[in-house]
Amino acid sequence: DVQLVESGGRLVQPGGSLRLSCAASGFSFSSYEMNWVRQAPGKGLEWLSYISSTSRTIYYADSVKGRFTISRDNAKNSLYLQMNSLRAEDTALYYCARDSDSTPFDYWGRGTLVTVSS
Amino acid sequence: EIMMTQSPATLSVSPGERVTLSCRASQSIYGKLAWYQQKPGQAPRLLIYAASTRATGIPARFSGSGSGTEFTLTISSLQSVDFAVYYCQQYSIWERTFGQGTKLEIK
Numbered sequence: 001d002v003q004l005v006e007s008g009g010r011l012v013q014p015g016g017s018l019r020l021s022c023a024a025s026g027f028s029f030s031s032y033e034m035n036w037v038r039q040a041p042g043k044g045l046e047w048l049s050y051i052s053s054t055s056r057t058i059y060y061a062d063s064v065k066g067r068f069t070i071s072r073d074n075a076k077n078s079l080y081l082q083m084n085s086l087r088a089e090d091t092a093l094y095y096c097a098r099d100s101d102s103t104p105f106d107y108w109g110r111g112t113l114v115t116v117s118s
Numbered sequence: 119e120i121m122m123t124q125s126p127a128t129l130s131v132s133p134g135e136r137v138t139l140s141c142r143a144s145q146s147i148y149g150k151l152a153w154y155q156q157k158p159g160q161a162p163r164l165l166i167y168a169a170s171t172r173a174t175g176i177p178a179r180f181s182g183s184g185s186g187t188e189f190t191l192t193i194s195s196l197q198s199v200d201f202a203v204y205y206c207q208q209y210s211i212w213e214r215t216f217g218q219g220t221k222l223e224i225k
Contacts, residue, residue: 035214045154045162045205045216059212062119095161104152104209106173108161 002026002107004096009112016086016116022079022096022109030074033099036081038092039111046092049081050099064090086116120144120208124217130225135196139220141206143187150210153182153191156219157202165204166191196222 008020022034036048049070050059058070069082079096093111100106121144131137141151151169154162164173166182169189179194193200201224206217 037216044203044219045156045207047207047214047216050212050214057212061213099209099214103167103173104150104164104207104214105154105162106164106167108163110161 002098004098004107004109006094006096006109006112009094009114011115011117012086013118014087014116018083018086018114020081020083020094020112020114022081024077024079024098027098027107029072029077034070034072034079035097035099035105036068036070036079037095037097037105037108038090038114039095040089040092043092048094051079083114086114088116090114091116119213120147120211120215122206122208122215122217124204124206124220126220127218128221128223130223131196132225133196133198137193137196137222139191139204139206139222141184141189141191141217143189143208146186147208147210149185150208151182151184151189152207152209153180154205154207155200155202156205162205198224 003025005023035050051070067085071080095111096109097105098107123142125140149169153166156162170182181192201222203219203221205219
């Protein structure tokens with residue numbers, strides 16, 4: 001079965017940094033594009049970042065560009081999100097989601113909670 | 119940026135009713151439209167992609183249609199398990215924007 005498991009979320013102070021991980025299993029990770037999506041408490045879904053299967057192509061939403069960095073390690077079947085200069089408005093549940101040209105966001109993890117507060 | 123607008127924000131319906139949710143894109147997205155269902159405490163689940171293709175395991179009561187900038191998700195006969203928030207998403211460009219969601223409530 002396809003599984004995506006996020007980790008790394010915790011309470012962090014404004015201006016701090018955090019690295020989220022997404023461990024993939026049950027499919028050929030290196031063949032799929034991946035994304036990070038977040039959801040602030042009680043709010044809707046916000047797409048954050050995309051990475052191609054080879055890491056050659058990367059995109060970011062304007063809200064995180066310059067602060068967040070997406071990466072992947074296909075040998076470890078893992079996706080990452082390095083988050084710097086965190087703000088209160090970055091408080092959210094962060095999901096990773098599998099993507100492909102034919103089928104977008106067909107599998108999601110359960111999310112990891114990031115809380116930015118002093 | 120392509121903006122996605124869903125309507126209505128909330129819909130109160132009774133089980134067994136037929137319901138149609140709308141999603142409008144700010145420019146043509148060439149059919150690259152997906153619908154997701156999210157229940158409280160759960161991750162979103164892909165229902166429909168390419169505007170009208172049901173994802174694996176999705177019941178036939180869910181159907182999608184539309185083209186250009188106007189899209190709809192129809193649930194033919196609402197069941198209790200269908201009360202949730204529904205999001206549309208465009209994936210025609212690299213910035214995979216979501217709509218703000220439509221919440222289906224029990225009347």
